[in-house]
Amino acid sequence: MSRKFMWFYVGLALFFLYLPVLILVVLSFNASRLNVNWTGFTFSWYAELWRDRDIMLAARNSLLVAFVSTAISTVLGTTLALGLYYRRDILNRIVDGLIYVPLVVPETVMGISLLAFYTKMGLGLGLTSVILAHVVFCIPFVTLIVQARLAGLDYHILEAAMDLGATELRALLQVMLPLTVPGIVAGGLLAFTLSLDDFIVTFFTAGPGATTLPIYIYSMVKLGVSPKVNALSTIMLAITAITVITVVFLLRTGSNGRKAHEKAQSSSVTGLPFT
């Protein structure tokens, strides 16, 4: 393939990827309610959004869920990665299995199984049930990213700490943990976006009072097209873009070894373990 043709193809693909999203952004500033003709620039949809109490409540719920599930999954995901570091035995295999299940089971199945489980346990649906569920699919991503970061570190550091008399736990927590901070931050940010973004699992585990933004968007889109959704989408697009760029930037500046950097980057960019 000639280079020229390839650039043309890349351009075409990016056009296909970005055009719908750009249209959405442009239309969010369109005065016309009908979304087709440009009748003038306006911020009124954003103002309307700001006054909409349901949307504000949904945004508040989303942020609350994302913050709490990020906090929990970052701690649990990091301790898992630290516990898996340095040794390989039966525990590693068990944990690997536990981590891969939420990654490979379709979200729809995960959602309905949690719904059935909560009902069986008599746990009412609400924000708590959503948080409990979000932590499950956030942990694997945090663990994988922190593991990638750990893999780039020299394990002799750990051995040196233990030679100097530290127990393994202490060496891991006091020596290795501070070194993995860029990975932890990146993993935490990823968990935050995943939780903020999740629709399917939330759809099954949120009660009537626990509407999050994606759930709200879904019900709005089901009702029909409205400029308010355009404005809301544009805000969410901006937040996501900023977060993704921050994660990539953190991973780039935070790692020493080039290999670790590449590994961490590829797993953070795809967000998936298969690459």
Added chain:
Amino acid sequence: MSAIPGVPRVKIKSDEPIGERAGSRRVDRLLLLAPGMIWLFLLGILPLGLILVYSFAQRGTYGGVVLNWNVDNYIRIADPLYLGIFVRSLILALETTIICLVAGYPLAYAIATAPPRHKNLLLLLVVIPFWTNFLIRTYAWIIILRTEGLLNALLLATGLFREPLSMLYTPGAVLLGFVYNWLPFMVLPIYASIEKINRSLIEAAMDLGARGWQILVRVIIPLSLPGIAAGSILIFIPSLAMFAIPDLMGGARAVYIGNLIKNQFLAARNWPFGSALSICLVLVMLVSLFLYARVMRREGTWS
């Protein structure tokens, strides 16, 4: 090695860390691993087990679950109505995967062979729209495709069409929604595996007289098979279970396996049947993962 008074003699094995007691390190590791393991087991594995049990139960009179260990739910899936939905979903998932592969491979190839300073930027550009909420991406297409939408307005303006076309709420719209939402899933793993190919292999092929397309078809594509397999599985599994895009873009008649499961749990309240459908879905998923693992293993023996 002479013994130092007061210091017990330790035998140092190369793979054993020194300066610690063997007993404490098990406890240490469990301390670190247990919280995460418990969480994942209780809320990741146990619910799936419950679904498996429910799939052998029966729907109670008021929508509850009566556990009486029978396989009626699985027999019911063989009903042509449900089998048809299963087949339709499989076809849709396959179509999505194939289109993403055909469209995504050249993109991945172009990025992997781009000058190094452009590579990361291009990757980031592919990834950013993919990180936005898929409902928003789907909604963007609804704006474009609907009867009063942008595309119809454009088509009518050209004068080639008198009537607006009905493009939304068709199977084609669902397929487009799937492809748009999952294309980056194909590009990234293929990019990663093309990137890893040893350049000297390509040079060797050139030395042996291979030209342009031959190198692509006989060297690069076979060597990027792991990426193709990974991308395919990343797309195939979620598109098999997806219910929201068909709900929004497919209209009322678009029932795929994901919609069917959702309806059994939320509308029909037949949880045992919904559970059996989910178990079948997980089985299909396991089969595809098994195929994926086989491709990866074969590739592993080559390199």
